[in-house]
Amino acid sequence: MKRILTIAGSDSGGGAGIQADLKTITVLGAFGMTVITALTAQNTVGVQAIQEVPLNFISKQFDSLLSDIGVDAAKTGMLATIEVVKLISEKVKQYHIDRLVVDPVMVAKSGDYLLKKDAIKTLKKELLPLAFVVTPNIPEASALIGKKIKDPSDMRDAAKIIFEMGPKNVLIKGGHLKNCADDLLYDGKIFHKFPANRIETENTHGTGCTYSAAIATFLGKGYNVVESVFKAKSFITNAIKYSLNIGKGHGPVNPYASLKAEIEPLKVIDELKKAYFALKELPFHELIPEVGTNFGFALSNATSYKDIAAFPGRIHRFKGEIRSFTCYPEFGSSRHIASIILAAMNHDKHYRSCINIRFDQDILNMAAKKNMDIGFFKRALEPKDVKAKEGATLEWGTSYVIKEKGHVPDIIYDEGEIGKEKMIRILGKNPFELIDKIKMILGV
Numbered sequence: 001m002k003r004i005l006t007i008a009g010s011d012s013g014g015g016a017g018i019q020a021d022l023k024t025i026t027v028l029g030a031f032g033m034t035v036i037t038a039l040t041a042q043n044t045v046g047v048q049a050i051q052e053v054p055l056n057f058i059s060k061q062f063d064s065l066l067s068d069i070g071v072d073a074a075k076t077g078m079l080a081t082i083e084v085v086k087l088i089s090e091k092v093k094q095y096h097i098d099r100l101v102v103d104p105v106m107v108a109k110s111g112d113y114l115l116k117k118d119a120i121k122t123l124k125k126e127l128l129p130l131a132f133v134v135t136p137n138i139p140e141a142s143a144l145i146g147k148k149i150k151d152p153s154d155m156r157d158a159a160k161i162i163f164e165m166g167p168k169n170v171l172i173k174g175g176h177l178k179n180c181a182d183d184l185l186y187d188g189k190i191f192h193k194f195p196a197n198r199i200e201t202e203n204t205h206g207t208g209c210t211y212s213a214a215i216a217t218f219l220g221k222g223y224n225v226v227e228s229v230f231k232a233k234s235f236i237t238n239a240i241k242y243s244l245n246i247g248k249g250h251g252p253v254n255p256y257a258s259l260k261a262e263i264e265p266l267k268v269i270d271e272l273k274k275a276y277f278a279l280k281e282l283p284f285h286e287l288i289p290e291v292g293t294n295f296g297f298a299l300s301n302a303t304s305y306k307d308i309a310a311f312p313g314r315i316h317r318f319k320g321e322i323r324s325f326t327c328y329p330e331f332g333s334s335r336h337i338a339s340i341i342l343a344a345m346n347h348d349k350h351y352r353s354c355i356n357i358r359f360d361q362d363i364l365n366m367a368a369k370k371n372m373d374i375g376f377f378k379r380a381l382e383p384k385d386v387k388a389k390e391g392a393t394l395e396w397g398t399s400y401v402i403k404e405k406g407h408v409p410d411i412i413y414d415e416g417e418i419g420k421e422k423m424i425r426i427l428g429k430n431p432f433e434l435i436d437k438i439k440m441i442l443g444v
Helices: 017-027 055-066 082-094 117-130 138-145 152-163 207-220 225-241 257-280 335-347 361-369 393-405 431-442
Strands: 003-011 031-042 047-052 073-076 100-102 170-172 183-186 191-194 295-298 308-310 315-318 321-324 353-358 374-376 411-414 423-428
Touching (some): 003 017, 003 207, 017 031, 017 207, 031 082, 073 207, 082 117, 100 117, 100 207, 117 138, 138 152, 152 183, 183 225, 191 225, 207 225, 257 295, 257 308, 257 321, 295 431, 335 353, 335 393, 335 423, 361 411, 361 431, 374 393, 393 411, 423 431
Parallel strands (some): 073 100, 374 411
Antiparallel strands (some): 170 183, 183 191, 295 308, 315 321, 411 423
16 A cells, blocks of 8 residues: 655644545545644634644654655645745655655635745745645745736746746646636646636635645556646546535535545445335335336436436336346436436435336325325426427426425326326435335335
């Protein structure tokens, strides 16, 4: 396992600093270590206090780690003062750390200064020449060159100027650009562009820390600088896209987003499969319509039918039992059930599951008796342009009911039309919530 060292300040709020770095390093499969340079009393609103760590103790942390464990790559974050910058520079040289990512942390998202202004000159003179990659955002790059950066052309000019300060590679992050979030890497000869769409969110606390920690981790694993930045860019984009709405200010990015993206599909399939076998233990065959039943469950960030698992070929009634062509659900196997789920999630992202059952007034009466919330739509009210679009009816009908009620009900039904069977759809937050509702309807 590769050893990645973060040399940075502690964020008591957990969204940035060594806390964000360690989360990132761990998620990416490396072993994280720390040299803590400062303590902060910090949350999503701002930095309330900073306690500098004595230089002697910073030095002892370095010696303790490097004399025993060693390091494959390192990154710096908050260094705070001239004295700390000088000390870190000396230690990097002493221990010959060549895979060093320097994140020139100057200002927190709240606007609080994390690097004293008189330390910027020392950072440029002492630490940047030791950097394998330096990762300033646009305001930080502007501070380094003493000139405001306004557009991508200015970024190129700034990268050249910063390169002359000594780092082997300069990555200027474009998160402060107006229309995009493109990053620019310069190795002294070639510019490499890493494009990304802007993600509109206030929850960007820890972006720079997480990004630089990811770059350091990939470098430590042996990837070259272009590969490392490419992989880290994908990682931080996901972390921003699925950032966390925590606290009253700028919430943190989510370093677990990429890991969740790998694990969640397996969990969705597993839960839906277990729910299917739970259905087999019930007299559910009584509720299956002529066209069959399908049972769907969506990823938490579903945006299309491909993000929703269901049963290929549907579930059918056979000799007093339920049968499906396969007991293994697949993503993208039902556009119909997916359209209902997506419409529900558009109103409330927690409603990720749906199952259809046959229409019967006695079923609706039982549901009402159990205090289930019921809504319905009339296909006759469907706009002509929606009716003309294949597969659009269920999305329209679901959205229509939710808009009328102001929330997602337990049941949405319609009475069909020529060529369309009457149908009841049960909605819920997960498959086993639907199982509970089905039990109430069946009276078991």
